[in-house]
Amino acid sequence: MQKILLIVVIVLLSGCTAYQRDSNRLATALNTQSPERVLAQLQDAEPKARDNAQFHLNKGLLAFLTGDFDSAITTLSLAKKEMSVLEATSISENVGAGTLSETLRSYSGYPTDRVMVHNILALSYLFKNELEGARVEILQADIAMKKLAEKDSLNGQLASAHLIAGIVYELLNEQSNALISYRFAQDIITQRVMPLPLGLKQALLRMSFKLGAEQQFVNYQKRFPDLPKPSQKTDNQVFVLYFDGVVSHKVERTVVLPSQNFAQLIRISMPDYPRVEQRIRGAQLRLSKQQVRTEIVENVDDLVREDLERETPSILLLTTTRALAKYELVRRVTQKDNLVGLLLNLATVATENADLRSWNMLPGNIQFGYLETTENEIQINGFNDRPEKINILKGSKNMILINSLSDHVFHYQQL
Amino acid sequence: MKTQKNLWAALAVTFILTACSTSVERIDAQEQIDLSGAWNDTDSQLVAREMIDDSLSRPWIVQFVTQTGKDPAVIVGSVKNLSHEHINTNTFVANMERELINSGKVQFVASAVARQEVRAERGDQDLNATAESRNVARQEYGADFMMQGQINTIIDMEGKTQVRYYQVNLELISIKDNRKVWVGEKKIKKLVRNSRLRQ
Numbered sequence: 001m002q003k004i005l006l007i008v009v010i011v012l013l014s015g016c017t018a019y020q021r022d023s024n025r026l027a028t029a030l031n032t033q034s035p036e037r038v039l040a041q042l043q044d045a046e047p048k049a050r051d052n053a054q055f056h057l058n059k060g061l062l063a064f065l066t067g068d069f070d071s072a073i074t075t076l077s078l079a080k081k082e083m084s085v086l087e088a089t090s091i092s093e094n095v096g097a098g099t100l101s102e103t104l105r106s107y108s109g110y111p112t113d114r115v116m117v118h119n120i121l122a123l124s125y126l127f128k129n130e131l132e133g134a135r136v137e138i139l140q141a142d143i144a145m146k147k148l149a150e151k152d153s154l155n156g157q158l159a160s161a162h163l164i165a166g167i168v169y170e171l172l173n174e175q176s177n178a179l180i181s182y183r184f185a186q187d188i189i190t191q192r193v194m195p196l197p198l199g200l201k202q203a204l205l206r207m208s209f210k211l212g213a214e215q216q217f218v219n220y221q222k223r224f225p226d227l228p229k230p231s232q233k234t235d236n237q238v239f240v241l242y243f244d245g246v247v248s249h250k251v252e253r254t255v256v257l258p259s260q261n262f263a264q265l266i267r268i269s270m271p272d273y274p275r276v277e278q279r280i281r282g283a284q285l286r287l288s289k290q291q292v293r294t295e296i297v298e299n300v301d302d303l304v305r306e307d308l309e310r311e312t313p314s315i316l317l318l319t320t321t322r323a324l325a326k327y328e329l330v331r332r333v334t335q336k337d338n339l340v341g342l343l344l345n346l347a348t349v350a351t352e353n354a355d356l357r358s359w360n361m362l363p364g365n366i367q368f369g370y371l372e373t374t375e376n377e378i379q380i381n382g383f384n385d386r387p388e389k390i391n392i393l394k395g396s397k398n399m400i401l402i403n404s405l406s407d408h409v410f411h412y413q414q415l
Numbered sequence: 416m417k418t419q420k421n422l423w424a425a426l427a428v429t430f431i432l433t434a435c436s437t438s439v440e441r442i443d444a445q446e447q448i449d450l451s452g453a454w455n456d457t458d459s460q461l462v463a464r465e466m467i468d469d470s471l472s473r474p475w476i477v478q479f480v481t482q483t484g485k486d487p488a489v490i491v492g493s494v495k496n497l498s499h500e501h502i503n504t505n506t507f508v509a510n511m512e513r514e515l516i517n518s519g520k521v522q523f524v525a526s527a528v529a530r531q532e533v534r535a536e537r538g539d540q541d542l543n544a545t546a547e548s549r550n551v552a553r554q555e556y557g558a559d560f561m562m563q564g565q566i567n568t569i570i571d572m573e574g575k576t577q578v579r580y581y582q583v584n585l586e587l588i589s590i591k592d593n594r595k596v597w598v599g600e601k602k603i604k605k606l607v608r609n610s611r612l613r614q
Contacts, residue, residue, distance in 0.1 A: 089612055136499060139498075
C-alpha cells in the first residue's frame with residue numbers, strides 16, 4: 001500500500017514539473033509565434049489549482065496582447081483576487097512544501113507580479129475606453145506598492161506603474177496627481193541608477209509648469225537645461241509605451257550526491273535565472289519634422305531576478321532542511337526494511353523539484369516615448385520594422401502601446 | 416517507523432485541508448453581509464437612502480415649491496468613481512433614483528439614455544399609432560435640478576489591517592441658473608483585518 005502511495009506522490013509531483021516545462025516552453029515560443037497562437041496553446045493546459053494564479057496571469061497578459069481587453073480584464077482580475085487570497089499563509093501547503101516539495105505551495109505571485117497585474121489591467125481599461133477603470137487600477141497599484149515597500153529597498157516598486165499613473169492622471173486633467181506620480185517614477189529610476197527617459201523629463205517640466213509650481217519648475221529647468229520651456233498651449237499629445245521582448249524564465253539547478261556512507265542519494269534543487277545577454281531594442285516615432293525613440297523605464301527582467309534573489313535564502317534554508325528530514329526518514333525506514341527504504345529514497349529524490357513558476361510571459365522591458373505635434377499622422381517603427389501609421393485628431397491626447405511580439409498597435413484617443 | 420507514520424499523517428492532513436466543497440445558502444437581500452470590506456450593495460443602499468433623505472429635508476425644496484407652486488423635477492446625472500475600487504455607480508444611481516421617486520416629494524425625469532429610447536418610441540408612434548393614442552413630441556417634462564457626485568476613498572494600512580474610508584459627495588444643481596442648492600456628504604469607515612492564515 002505504501003509503495004503504491006509513493007508512486008502516486010511521485011507521479012503527481014512530476015505532473016507539476018511537466019506543466020511548468022510547458023509553461024516555460026510557451027513563454028519561449030512567444031519570441032517566434034504570435035500571442036494568439038500561444039494563447040490557444042495555453043488554454044489547452046489544465047493547471048493544478050495551486051498554479052491558477054500563474055495560469056491566469058499569463059492567460060490575461062496574452063489576451064491583452066491580442067487586443068481582447070474584456071477577457072484580459074476578467075482573467076487578470078481573477079489572478080489579482082487569487083494572489084490577494086494567497087497572501088495569507090497556508091498551513092497545509094507549508095506542511096506539503098516542508099515535507100515533500102516546494103511545488104506543493106500555491107503560486108501567490110512575486111512583488112513584481114503584484115504590481116504589474118495592475119499595470120496591465122490599467123492599460124486594458126484604457127484601451128477599452130474606460131478611463132475611470134484605469135484610474136481605479138493605478139490607485140490599486142499604488143496601494144500594492146505601499147504594502148510591498150521596505151526601508152532601503154525597491155521591493156515591488158515599479159517606475160512603470162507610476163509612469164502609467166502619471167499618464168492616466170494627465171488624461172484626466174489631474175495635473176497635481178500627475179506630477180506626483182512622475183516624481184515617484186523619477187525617484188525609482190534614479191535609485192536604480194538608470195538614465196531618465198527624455199519623455200519623463202519632459203513630463204516633469206510640463207506638469208510643474210502647468211501647475212505653476214515655480215520652484216519645482218526652475219529646479220527641473222536647471223536639471224534638464226537642454227529641454228525647451230513648455231508652451232502654454234499644448235499641441236496634440238502622444239504618449240507611447242513599448243513592450244520589448246519576453247522576460248527570462250527560471251531553470252532548475254540540481255545537485256545529486258550520495259550520502260557519506262553511500263547508503264542513499266540526496267538531491268538539492270534550486271530555482272535560478274540563467275545569465276542572458278539582454279538586447280534592448282527601442283521603437284521609433286517618426287513625424288515629418290521630428291523623430292522620437294522610446295527609452296527604457298523598467299527593466300522587468302532585472303526585477304524578476306531581484307524578486308528571486310530576495311527569496312533565495314529562505315528557499316535554500318527550506319530545501320536543505322527538507323533534504324535533512326528526508327535523509328533521516330530514509331535512514332530510519334532502511335533500518336527496518338531495506339527495500340522500502342530504497343523506494344522511499346527514490347521517492348525523495350524524484351519529488352525534490354525546484355519551484356520554477358513565475359509570470360514568465362511578462363515583457364522583458366518597458367519603454368516610453370512622448371511627443372507633441374501639430375501634425376495629424378505619426379509613423380511608428382517597432383521592432384518588426386513594419387511601419388504603422390496612426391491618425392491623431394487635432395487637440396487630442398493619445399496613448400499608444402506597441403510591442404515587439406506582434407503587429408498590434410493599441411491606440412486610445414481623447415479630445 | 417514513527418517518523419514514517421508522521422510523514423503519512425502529514426500527507427493525509429495536507430490532502431484533507433486542501434479538499435473543500437461548495438455550499439449555497441439563500442439569504443435575505445436586505446441582510447447586511449461584509450465579506451471583503453469593499454463597497455457593496457448594503458453601502459450603496461444605505462448611502463443612497465440617507466443622502467436622499469437629507470437632501471429632501473433641506474430648505475431648497477420648500478423654497479422651490481413656494482416660488483413656483485409645483486414640486487421640483489429632478490434628474491440624476493453622473494456619479495464619478497474616484498475610489499480604489501471598481502464600483503458600479505449605475506447601481507448607486509438606481510438606488511438614489513428609487514429613493515427620490517418613492518419619496519413622493521419630487522417629480523423625476525428619466526435619464527438621458529432612457530429619454531433617447533422614449534423619443535424613438537414616440538417617433539415610431541408618430542408614424543404608426545392611432546391619432547387618439549399617439550403621444551406627440553415636445554411635451555417632455557424638463558428637469559429643474561440635476562444631482563451629480565463622486566465617490567472617493569482613502570486607504571490607510573498597517574500590515575494586514577486596513578482602514579477603508581469612503582466619502583460620497585453629492586450636489587444638487589439648479590439647471591436654470593447653475594446654483595448649487597444642496598451639497599451632501601456621507602462617510603463610511605471600515606476596519607478590515609485580513610487573516611494571516613488560510614486553509
